[in-house]
Amino acid sequence: MKYLTKNTDRKFIFGMIIPSMAFIAVLIFTPAFRGVIMAFQNYSMFDLSDTSFNNFQNFRSLFEDEDFYVALGNTFIWVFVSLLFQFILGFWLALLLKKPFRGRGIITGLVFYPWAVSGFVIGLMWRWIFNGSSGVLNDILMRIGLISSPIGFLSDPAYALPSAIAANIWYGVPFFAIMILAALQSVPQNLYEAAEIDGATAVKKFWNVTIPYIKPTIINTTLIRFLWIMNFPDIIYAMTNGGPAGTSHILSSLMIEKIYQTYDFGMGSAVGVVIIAILSVYTLVYLKITGSKNVGDF
Amino acid sequence: MKKLLIFVTCLLVTGMIFFGKTNLTMVETITSPSRTELLKTFISEFEALHPDIAVELISPPYESADQKLSLMLNTNQKVDVLEVRDHTIKQFVNNKKLLNLEEYLKSWNEWSDMVNLTHEAASYVDNTPYFIPYGFFVKALFYRKDMLDEMGIEVPKTMEELYLAAKKFTESKSNQYGFDWRGPGEIGFTDTWMMSYVPDIDPKYGYLTTDGKVYFESPEALAAFKDWIKLFKDACPPDSISWGWSEQVNGFVSGLTPFLWQDPDTVPICVERLGSEGKFAVAPLPIGPSGKTFQQYGFAGWGVASYSEHPKEAWELVKFLSTKDINIRFSKSNGTLPIGNSAWEDEFFNQGYYLGWKAMFDDPEHYVFIKIPFDKKEWGPYLTKHRDDLQKVILGRMTPEEALNRWAETWKNAF
Amino acid sequence: MKRKILTFLRFFSIAIFVFTALAPLYWIFVTSVKGPTETYSFPVSYWPKEFTWDNYIFLFKSMNFGQFLANSLFVSLGGATIALLLASLSGYVISRKRFRFKSLVIFIMFLTQMIPGFIIMTPLYTMFGSVRIGSASLVNSLSVLILIYTSMMIPFSVIMMKGFFDRIPDSLEEAARIDGCSNIGALFRVIIPVTLPGLAATFSFAFVNCWNELFLAIMFINSESKKTIPVGLNTFIGKADIDWGAMSAGSIMALIPTIFIFAFAQKYIVQGLTQGAVKE
Numbered sequence: 001m002k003y004l005t006k007n008t009d010r011k012f013i014f015g016m017i018i019p020s021m022a023f024i025a026v027l028i029f030t031p032a033f034r035g036v037i038m039a040f041q042n043y044s045m046f047d048l049s050d051t052s053f054n055n056f057q058n059f060r061s062l063f064e065d066e067d068f069y070v071a072l073g074n075t076f077i078w079v080f081v082s083l084l085f086q087f088i089l090g091f092w093l094a095l096l097l098k099k100p101f102r103g104r105g106i107i108t109g110l111v112f113y114p115w116a117v118s119g120f121v122i123g124l125m126w127r128w129i130f131n132g133s134s135g136v137l138n139d140i141l142m143r144i145g146l147i148s149s150p151i152g153f154l155s156d157p158a159y160a161l162p163s164a165i166a167a168n169i170w171y172g173v174p175f176f177a178i179m180i181l182a183a184l185q186s187v188p189q190n191l192y193e194a195a196e197i198d199g200a201t202a203v204k205k206f207w208n209v210t211i212p213y214i215k216p217t218i219i220n221t222t223l224i225r226f227l228w229i230m231n232f233p234d235i236i237y238a239m240t241n242g243g244p245a246g247t248s249h250i251l252s253s254l255m256i257e258k259i260y261q262t263y264d265f266g267m268g269s270a271v272g273v274v275i276i277a278i279l280s281v282y283t284l285v286y287l288k289i290t291g292s293k294n295v296g297d298f
Numbered sequence: 299m300k301k302l303l304i305f306v307t308c309l310l311v312t313g314m315i316f317f318g319k320t321n322l323t324m325v326e327t328i329t330s331p332s333r334t335e336l337l338k339t340f341i342s343e344f345e346a347l348h349p350d351i352a353v354e355l356i357s358p359p360y361e362s363a364d365q366k367l368s369l370m371l372n373t374n375q376k377v378d379v380l381e382v383r384d385h386t387i388k389q390f391v392n393n394k395k396l397l398n399l400e401e402y403l404k405s406w407n408e409w410s411d412m413v414n415l416t417h418e419a420a421s422y423v424d425n426t427p428y429f430i431p432y433g434f435f436v437k438a439l440f441y442r443k444d445m446l447d448e449m450g451i452e453v454p455k456t457m458e459e460l461y462l463a464a465k466k467f468t469e470s471k472s473n474q475y476g477f478d479w480r481g482p483g484e485i486g487f488t489d490t491w492m493m494s495y496v497p498d499i500d501p502k503y504g505y506l507t508t509d510g511k512v513y514f515e516s517p518e519a520l521a522a523f524k525d526w527i528k529l530f531k532d533a534c535p536p537d538s539i540s541w542g543w544s545e546q547v548n549g550f551v552s553g554l555t556p557f558l559w560q561d562p563d564t565v566p567i568c569v570e571r572l573g574s575e576g577k578f579a580v581a582p583l584p585i586g587p588s589g590k591t592f593q594q595y596g597f598a599g600w601g602v603a604s605y606s607e608h609p610k611e612a613w614e615l616v617k618f619l620s621t622k623d624i625n626i627r628f629s630k631s632n633g634t635l636p637i638g639n640s641a642w643e644d645e646f647f648n649q650g651y652y653l654g655w656k657a658m659f660d661d662p663e664h665y666v667f668i669k670i671p672f673d674k675k676e677w678g679p680y681l682t683k684h685r686d687d688l689q690k691v692i693l694g695r696m697t698p699e700e701a702l703n704r705w706a707e708t709w710k711n712a713f
Numbered sequence: 714m715k716r717k718i719l720t721f722l723r724f725f726s727i728a729i730f731v732f733t734a735l736a737p738l739y740w741i742f743v744t745s746v747k748g749p750t751e752t753y754s755f756p757v758s759y760w761p762k763e764f765t766w767d768n769y770i771f772l773f774k775s776m777n778f779g780q781f782l783a784n785s786l787f788v789s790l791g792g793a794t795i796a797l798l799l800a801s802l803s804g805y806v807i808s809r810k811r812f813r814f815k816s817l818v819i820f821i822m823f824l825t826q827m828i829p830g831f832i833i834m835t836p837l838y839t840m841f842g843s844v845r846i847g848s849a850s851l852v853n854s855l856s857v858l859i860l861i862y863t864s865m866m867i868p869f870s871v872i873m874m875k876g877f878f879d880r881i882p883d884s885l886e887e888a889a890r891i892d893g894c895s896n897i898g899a900l901f902r903v904i905i906p907v908t909l910p911g912l913a914a915t916f917s918f919a920f921v922n923c924w925n926e927l928f929l930a931i932m933f934i935n936s937e938s939k940k941t942i943p944v945g946l947n948t949f950i951g952k953a954d955i956d957w958g959a960m961s962a963g964s965i966m967a968l969i970p971t972i973f974i975f976a977f978a979q980k981y982i983v984q985g986l987t988q989g990a991v992k993e
Contacts, residue, residue: 023867028864113738113971264678
């Protein structure tokens with residue numbers, strides 16, 4: 001950072017940041033603030049005649065509800081397992097695609113497309129593929145003789161959440177592949193050359209050159225995906241709707257259920273507030289642990 | 299004469315320019331591409347009859363439509379005519395979004411031609427006619443005629459026969475089952491099943507017995523519930539516990555489960571996929587051990603927004619949509635049961651699939667219509683609770699007694 | 714020999730990735746060219762017995778799908794472009810300048826990503842619904858949808874653009890300054906052209922997100938003529954059935970523009986950060 005802040009610079013900085021901040025302030029934070037307030041109100045669409053503040057009643061009934069704790073536990077499984085596999089597979093894919101080969105462009109386009117499918121279509125598509133009686137996956141598994149009777153992927157509590165996670169991994173691998181591939185391309189060749197002179201093996205080069213260089217990308221992509229995956233109910237909502245018996249709910253799908261099925265916006269917002277709280281704490285801790293000072297360094 | 303004509307025309311034209319056309323906004327919520335198409339036809343016929351009124355139809359996708367309508371109403375967006383459903387009517391009334399149609403009904407002759415159920419449904423909330431139903435969702439037993447004939451199985455007439463027939467079909471090794479879970483509205487099956495075991499259900503309140511107790515507390519309800527679990531374990535695809543309606547209908551159409559417990563609006567879908575060559579038919583619901591079957595009915599119809607700036611024109615549209623001719627055409631295509639006596643005289647509803655429903659309507663001794671508490675605030679949360687509890691019972695995570703207790707608790711304080 | 718095994722393993726892995734990505738797409742396509750009876754028949758068939766384009770014809774003849782495509786293009790291009798423009802301004806400043814609330818600004822960008830969409834939706838609708846122009850409110854407008862999409866896409870675009878600017882050597886900018894460029898002049902004449910690949914990458918992410926946005930589009934759009942693709946696809950989910958044929962055909966149609974954009978952008982994404990690879 002070579003330029004000191006001068007007066008003209010200050011105006012310039014201000015002018016460049018204000019438009020973005022104004023958009024966010026008006027169209028995200030204002031409604032979000034109103035939504036957070038709702039979490040403390042008796043706000044049910046069923047009867048809006050009394051929307052007074054209800055002394056944390058929404059949170060109290062939420063914390064008394066055992067399904068909430070199931071959803072809370074599932075949320076962490078959902079986020080960490082999805083994230084782990086999306087990251088590892090995405091990294092692997094990026095490494096595979098790093099060196100040019102014939103047809104790389106087409107192949108890259110093809111493996112990236114799942115990211116372009118909309119969330120609810122993915123959910124519905126996998127719900128259909130995973131169907132326990134007439135689903136195509138069971139059909140294939142039975143044809144190859146891996147199983148003798150169909151598996152209830154979405155109806156067996158042991159399989160429901162893992163199935164949704166599998167669909168989510170399928171969807172999320174391309175994001176990491178794209179971001180990491182881009183970062184890999186930016187590692188200066190002379191660093192590798194220097195390492196080679198020192199007689200480093202491929203594995204050593206990977207750990208000592210590649211990883212440190214793309215570390216900011218890794219830290220930031222995993223952070224932002226953590227936030228996104230936690231707030232991504234589309235797949236679970238369409239695939240299992242939290243079932244059977246609430247065993248595959250995550251917080252954000254529970255939130256949809258409160259809003260869509262019981263019209264209780266107060267309760268729904270309360271779940272939302274819990275999500276925001278968890279994510280804020282997570283982000284701060286994560287940044288502390290990874291020692292990342294430069295948030296946003298991709 | 300000619301002068302008069304010119305004068306009238308001039309008057310009309312000035313009038314039109316002066317007042318302009320009245321614009322009505324109508325919102326439908328049980329949407330499907332084919333139904334939207336049909337409604338548009340009706341609307342253009344209406345506009346032809348009333349050249350001074352223009353109607354805009356809003357058709358949000360089904361899954362989010364009620365939510366959207368609710369948001370529109372609560373923020374007083376321009377809505378004149380709206381679709382009112384059994385589970386949304388109380389909410390709309392609570393928030394004072396529906397116009398009381400009493401005055402308008404007085405001058406409408408056709409109102410007296412309606413079947414009793416229509417009058418009852420219209421005044422479901424606060425004994426006030428807040429909307430005009432366009433049709434009813436009444437469960438019946440769909441069965442695959444071809445499959446039953448092949449197996450030589452008679453159409454079940456009692457709940458026990460249904461169990462036996464479904465069990466006969468079931469051969470899990472070859473992925474063949476008899477019956478299935480009724481999707482997100484499983485309550486529409488378990489309630490009917492369980493109530494039909496209890497002799498003294500109060501038709502006025504559905505969930506109560508005549509001595510004012512919640513029916514889940516009666517010993518018959520427990521026996522019924524255990525039989526229901528047996529039915530599920532012995533004759534339903536285990537996977538169906540997580541099915542939605544689309545999977546349920548697919549299961550029926552593909553022959554996976556030859557019996558289907560569904561609403562009449564499923565008929566057009568089955569006809570489309572199975573053809574109308576008699577591969578399937580519809581029978582009255584089987585009768586329970588108490589000798590009766592307690593029929594619940596769902597309904598939907600058209601209402602006028604309380605804050606509409608054109609209530610008269612809006613009423614004209616509602617009235618138009620509820621006339622015999624339109625309602626018959628609507629019912630034939632949409633599948634819902636029509637609202638008028640004279641509609642029921644139409645040949646279409648006296649043959650084929652509709653005989654199943656006709657038979658139930660004509661037999662009040664065995665088929666008793668009960669009121670389901672759609673209008674209680676407990677209803678919405680109860681639906682999710684009920685579904686989750688049922689699933690827990692099937693998965694062995696809750697005993698039937700516990701589940702019944704939980705449901706009884708919910709309704710004890712509600713009435 | 715070892716090398717050969719490695720090469721084989723590499724291409725074998727790539728093949729598995731391609732297969733896993735494509736298998737569901739294949740299934741959607743096969744479903745889209747089956748007739749209604751075959752779609753629901755069991756056991757499933759992996760190639761249609763009777764091949765038909767009926768579902769596609771239905772989309773464009775009865776469903777107005779062409780209009781939906783045009784609307785989606787409009788809002789996605791609009792939202793992504795405005796967001797990208799504003800985000801590159803902010804991202805540039807955050808990357809290059811030192812100022813007091815910098816880390817706060819960055820944290821705010823992350824904070825927006827923590828807020829669940831459903832908590833925002835109702836208040837946002839109420840906000841726009843209560844602004845009246847005559848008797849009509851601000852809902853049911855594609856332009857309003859663009860504004861909302863823009864605000865949703867800004868934070869991530871800012872974060873990404875900052876990353877791209879970070880990798881451009883300061884020396885490049887100094888040179889421009891010596892030539893007498895102003896702040897903005899340096900940005901537009903020197904920095905932006907070098908960042909083009911980064912812009913392409915950010916744009917494609919923002920575009921895809923707008924393209925697939927469903928819930929806000931359902932709430933905010935009333936008229937048939939203003940519906941977007943995801944809303945159109947969602948109408949195939951009815952009360953008691955899902956029209957898989959039309960839904961699959963629609964999904965394939967919806968994928969074409971996004972795949973096109975990805976194929977176009979992937980070149981830049983791969984190149985993206987090589988530009989100015991020397992980080993100072």
